[in-house]
Amino acid sequence: MKIVIAGCGKAGTSVLSSLVREGHEVVALDLSDSVIREMVNIYDVIGMTGNCTDCDVLTEAGIADTFLFIAATGSDEINMLACFLAKRMGAGHTVARVRDPEYTDQSIGFMKQQLDISVIINPEFLVAQELFNILQLPGAVNVETFSKRNFEMVELILRDNSVLDGISLQEMRKKYPASYLVCAVQRGNEVSIPGGSFRLQSGDRIGLTASPVEIERLLKMLGTMQAKAHSVMILGASRTAFYLAKNLLASGNAVTVIETDPERCHEFAEALPDAVIIRGDGASEELLNEEGIAGMDAFVTLTGKDEENVLISYFAQGRGVGKVITKINRDEFVTMAEKMGLDSIVSPKKTVSDVVTRYARALENTRGSSKMETLYKFMDGKAEAAEFKIRADFPYLNVPLKDLKLRDNALIGGIVRKRKVMIPTGSDAIQEEDRVIVVTAAGKVSDLADLIR
Template sequence: MRIILVGCGKIGVALLSVLVAEGHDVVAMDSRSDLLETMNDRYDVMCVSGSGADCEALLEAGVEKTDLLIAVTGSDELNMLICYLARRQGAKHTIARIRNPQYNDKSLGFLREQLGLSMPINPEFLTAQEIHHILKLPAASKVETFSRRNFEMVEIRLKEDSPFVGHKLEDLRGRFKAMFLVCAVQRGNEVVIPRGDYVLEIGDRIGITADRVELWKLFKTIGLAKKQARNVLLLGGSRIAFYLSKLLLNSGSNVKLIDTDKATLHKFSDVYPAIETELGDGTHPEVLQEARLQDQDAFVCLTGMDEENILAAYYARAQHVGQVIAKVNIDEMAKMAAQMGLENVVSPKAVVVSVVLRYVRALQSSMGSSSIENLYQLMDGKAEALEFIVSNEAAYTGIPLKDLRLKKNILIAGLLRDRKAIIPAGNDMILPGDRVVVIAGQQRLNTLADILL
């Protein structure tokens, strides 16, 4: 696909590297030519220097033949204008980053329609959503939902006392009397799609897929069924905090916010009367003590500084707070934080990349007999979970799964039929109209047919 990417900031570069690796023809645009020069050296892309709102520059980038334009410059208004111009000049689809809350309420639908925008992305809101997911299921470090939330995939890390440790996968289901599937395991830096005789060890990060009810049953059995966090302490009144507060308050949690800036706190309490606020520097232990850190169910660090977030999260973990989440923007920092033992690190950049990737893949697959409905990156992007809708008969329909010749590192993790989830066994088959959840390690699937050898 031909893709134009306007804006080579942090998110722009992250998107660029993924899109190029996916094999798309990418044209990068930015008004800063020094940024473009580095891009040109590092990635196989064409660079056009100029503002995306400059029609001439857009034409030079080949906008009339482009399939998708992604505008991720620093300004919402500019992004919207770029997408509008690009649509008018023939771009088939457009994605704009729109992060200001004032555009992200009721006016968004109107804007979207008027601008011909295919998808607005709001990194802060998406990140808030991801954090909210995790807070709802405190034992997991990552929660993704398929098929309108009937089917879930969670990532958990096995601690010393986990009842999973030392067992073969094929024995687990009988042992815990729940229908679930361990679909991916990360051990060290390796990610594998495990077979039945795989034995789990301490420290493994595993992905589990199951129906929502079954998953809850499983978590109860293994003692991970902690309730949704009721008391949440937020550090830093950033945009993510703004969206997260809304999500949390709507689901009935108590939210307390610490920030150094009085005006920010005022703004929050203006919008959300139920929020508790505290003025102070969250990196000072006294301030956290005063906010009764030890009594909280969850602590979320959302300041603009990665270092502050990591340190505060580390301190909170030492105080045995149930769940600690840190927002970290820089990849290297996130890796370091994970090594230090912080399990829940959330990066807006990674969230955006995964959303855009899902959209691009879906766009690409929209021609085939199956289309991608959902795509999630698992285990730091080393594996992917995809949800396909099977619209008509194909080579893989109507054949028992045990007779399908699948590629290596492919697992059919779930069949969703008539609003019910099936953990597939050998005799199940894929039928037209099904939704199929597939886990793929180290390969790219565009259509469901790609799973066959």
């Protein structure tokens, strides 16, 4: 599938690398010569230097037979204009990154419709949601939601002397009966889909699927349940911080935001009257202590500098804050931060690339018997969890699951039927209109039927 990506910044590059890995034909467009040279050196793409709102440049990039156009330059307006032009010049679908909080949902909806843009992505907003989800369930290191939050996949890390150390999944199900499924385990660099006899170890990172209620029950039984965070300290008045603070305040939490830039502080104070806005250097121990970091339920670092985020998170963790979440942009820092014991890490560019990848796969599979609605990559991108909506022509309707043979390293993690969540057993069958959540650890999936042998 031919894809043109305009703007090769952090998000653009991350989308590009993900789409190249999926085997698409990608043309990269950027204003800077050196950026394009770098792209062409690293990835198997054609690079072009030029302005993405220039019709001549778009023509040369072959926009007429492009299936998907993605605008991820630094400017919202340029992105929208580029998408508009691309669509007019024959691109099949367009994706624009628009992230200014000034644009309300209504205005974005209006522009999307008027400019005929297929998807508008606001990475900061998505990241804020992800952060919010994690703060709702601090016992987990990561929470991904499916099917309008009826179903979740959470990642847990088994600490030293965890109660699960050394027990097999079968024993776990007997000892801690609840409706859940362990669907992926990461041990070192290896990610696998475990069978019933698989024995867990301390240090494993496990992925669980269940409904939110069941997950809470399980965590309580395991003794790792932490209450929802009620007081949250946010470092850095970034766009993400704005959305997160807004979400948290709306659900009645206490929010403190620390920021050095007086102007940003002022804007925040104006837009978020209920939050406590502190102007000061977040790296200063004095200031953090003064603002009562030790008493906080959660601490989220959202400054623009990865190094600062990592170090201050590390400090906060040492001060005994219940939940520390770190925003990291560069992939290299993620492994390092994990080694330092920081486990809840979010990355905005990963969120964008997940959304675009999901969209590209769904486009590839428009005639398939199931429609991909959600896609998350987790465990260093080695595993994927995808949600499919089943169409009427799905070939295995009403066949009991025990008669379906799935590809290796794949698992049906849950079925949502009319808002009712079930962890499937062998006698359950997939029905029309079901939403099926699948976890895989190898290869890409764009249609559920492809998974069945």
